[in-house]
Structures are given as C-alpha cells and as structure tokens.
C-alpha cells in the first residue's frame with residue numbers, strides 16, 4: 001500500500017497553471033487544468049530545464065525553453081527533441097490537499 005505525502009492545497013494551484021514544490025529533495029510541479037490535478041517532476045527531459053512556468057493546456061505541459069510537450073497523466077514526451085518521458089506521480093486529494101504517493 002502506498003504512503004502519501006501532502007504537498008499543497010489545491011486552491012493554491014491556479015487554473016491552467018502550476019506550482020513548484022519539493023518533496024525529499026525532489027523538484028516537483030503540481031499542475032491544474034480544467035479542474036484536474038497532476039504532479040510531475042519539474043524537469044524537462046530534453047536539457048534538464050525546469051518546466052515551471054510552462055503553458056498548460058488540455059492535460060499537457062509545454063516546456064518554456066524549447067516547447068517540448070509532456071502528457072501530465074503519464075509524463076509521455078510529445079515532440080521532436082526527445083522521446084524520454086518525465087516522471088508522473090500517483091496523487092490523491094484529501095480535504096482539498098494534494099497528496100503524492102511516495103516512491104519508497
């Protein structure tokens with residue numbers, strides 16, 4: 001059974017936006033679009049740049065550096081620059097708080 005760690009209240013994540021957080025030294029990004037929430041690693045697999053600030057639309061985030069697109073549900077890379085996915089985390093929302101499954 002997974003253990004979950006609280007990251008942030010969902011009301012603190014803007015619609016079609018993201019908030020960078022840390023969990024045990026890992027840089028994560030909590031993303032929201034159309035009321036759905038996702039947590040992915042805050043690192044583009046193309047050139048290791050932060051995804052924070054990238055445009056979020058229809059369940060995808062666009063890297064703000066060169067525009068790679070990643071599917072927030074599973075981290076799948078879409079674009080010409082890399083086929084390496086980013087890590088996407090299992091989450092749940094408890095009393096409005098976004099919680100991520102720990103990887104231990």
Ligand code: FES
Nearest residue numbers: 044046063066068
């Ligand atoms: S660093 Fe993200 S697309 Fe190049």
